[in-house]
Amino acid sequence: MKSHVTDRIKIPAGFWAGLDQLGIAAHVVARKAQLPLTVIVDSVVNTAEYFAIWQAYADLIGDTAEGIIKLATIFETSKYPPTVLATYHARDYRDALNRMARYKQQCPPESIRMTEQDERCTIELEWLHSEQPGPPLLVGITLACLMEIGRRGTGHPLTAQLVEFSQDMGDVQALEQYFGCPVRVGANTNRLILHRGDLDRPFLSYNEELLEILTPVLDQSLDEQQRTRSIGERVIWILKRSLTGGRPDVQTVAKELNMSDRTLQRRLTEENTSFKHLLTQARHEQALAYLADPKLDIKEVAFLTGYEDQNSFYRAFRIWEDDTPSNWRVRQEC
Structure with missing residues (x-):
């Protein structure tokens, strides 16, 4: 069983409007992405097409950092899709980010995970x-x-503590000026670290009446989407997000699914699988994905897949692939 989510992505109308404000015609982007012009009207694409559109914009704008800053700042709030509009009208910054993390599940292919610790909020x-x-x-x-x-939302020129990217982002100095903090490239993950105290800042754009309309609709849509996926698929998705540096247990995953651990185990049995099997599957799939990235060494891959030491990871990998991680990586490069 392979974990999956819908591969239908709706491009917000504000994206094309933002490009127009930057002097980039939508039809030029579509042609550059080698897609039919109907994509501008339909705006529903799969992941590969979605990536192609963004890559086309990047190629046309030139510098990656410039493309990021220009589009982020020019995008009109009124053009936000409902999932983002609900965050803009949240009670405070924390409420907005929590809503974004929840509703982003409806808008693949990217998702965000937020954690708070000490003075930092890591996304x-x-x-x-x-x-x-x-x-x-x-x-x-x-x-x-x-x-x-x-x-x-807050009306304040907020700054971040640190931003990390796994890939080259062009003019790093421009990004540091935009985020107001150091920006690192070549990192193991893509993350934004905020000042935790900023999360308590109230939103000037808070609109309780609008949220009372949007929230039930978005929650129902998300629940319907999640019901179309099996429990096993949902468990693997949660496990993959929770593996780093530890081994998530059934109680933790059950809580994420808003059910007891006994109910989760019963549901998995009904699907002829088990939590232990899904944990192994999630680790195996993530290990292969991480090993495909040459920037990650074996020790880092072991940590990212939830193993406390490298030897345990090596033993597990031999069972999965009948080979060592190093040899497997070399074979993929041939």
Whole structure:
């Protein structure tokens, strides 16, 4: 059983409007992406087409950092899709980010995971449908939009503590000026680290009446989408997001699914699988994805797949692939 989410992505009308404001015609982007012009009207694409559109914009704009900053700042709030509009009208920055993390599940291929610890709020970007990372400009614009929502909502020129990207992002100095903090490239993950205290800032754009209309509709849509996926698929998706540096247990995953651990285990039995089997599957799939990235060494891959030491990872990998991680990686490069 392979975990999956819908591979239908709707491009918001504000994207094409933003490009127009930048002097880039929508039909030029479509042609550059080698897609039919009907994509501008239909605006529903699969992951590969979505990546192609963003790569086309990146090629046309030139510098990745410039493309990120220009589109993030020029995008009109009124053009936000409902999932983002709900975050803009949230009670405060924390409420906005929590809503974004929840409703982003409806808008593949990227997802965000937010954690708070000490004085930091860390937001990590992950890919839901594709094992391949998205175009650098898409990665950057996703994190920049989270920053932009906070600035527009609170009315304050908020800054981040640190931003990390796994790929080259062009003019790093321009990005540092935009985010107001150091920006590192070549990192193991894509993440935005905010000042935790900023999350308590109220939103000037808070609109309780609008949220009372949007929230039930978005929650129902998300619930319907999740019901179309089996419990096993949902468990693998959660496990993949929770493996780093540890081994998630059944109680933790059950809580994420809003059910008891006994109910989860019963549901998995009904699907002829088990939590232990799904954990192994999630680790195996993630290990192969991470090993395909030459920037990650074996020790890092072991950590990212939830193994406390490298030897345990080696033993597990031999069972999965009848080979060592190093040999497997070399064979893939041939």
